[in-house]
Amino acid sequence: MSFCFNDANVAKIEALKKRYPSAQALSLPCLWMVQYQEGYISLDAIDVIAEVTDTPAMEIYRVATFYTMFHLEPTTQKRVLVCKTLSCKLCGSDAVLEQLKKHDVLVEHVECLGSCGTAPVMQIDDVNYENLTPTKVDAIVEGLR
Template identity: 45%
Template structure:
């Protein structure tokens, strides 16, 4: 086995899912979510571990994990800011929000701040075009984002 393993709670969840879905391939996505919530990201060691549990190859797990943009394949900051970069958000000022975040946080998209607090990502549509521009801060959506609103939120996180 690799250096990663599920914690007790996630192992129990995995076993329960295994009873519910006897085809182990069906457990890949929920297991990747469990790994990400446990560790904050999905390491190569975790993929090897999961491949062994699902009787598949690490390459198969890697191909699935890398296909979905919601999975983090490198460590991220405590606060993951995902800014929508598609048309509706862009037309409503997401580029100004992006430029402001780059300046305020001192990082470029795809980077994590030196203190490990913030990761900035540009993502495809977050599915809230009617309330653009939109960011996802960890698991929370923030709609109709303005620089003032963003300042208030970010200052509250520090």
């Protein structure tokens, strides 16, 4: 296995083990740690999480592939999550998607980002961008460079 948790994450895992009822309950926190540490979740990392959580690797893989917020492939492009749920759809997420096609970003359609009152919404690096218009999309994406 070529993946290893860094020292900070090893310490977090040890601390969390005391708070969680079972090692398996650490699966989601471990997936987040891997993603923040590496930018994506490799199969090697899934094997390490399986070992740490005493859970079959297939279970970890199932969890990682169920949630759209986990990325299983590396990319050099910026990931942009665009909400495709009703409020955003009604408020113009299609125009947001069209505008994003003009930029070199990796667009992923996701379910509600929890900010329906400020639709349409997209998320980049865990930051929500709200009340989007095509003009705002250009400014935000160009500001990432």
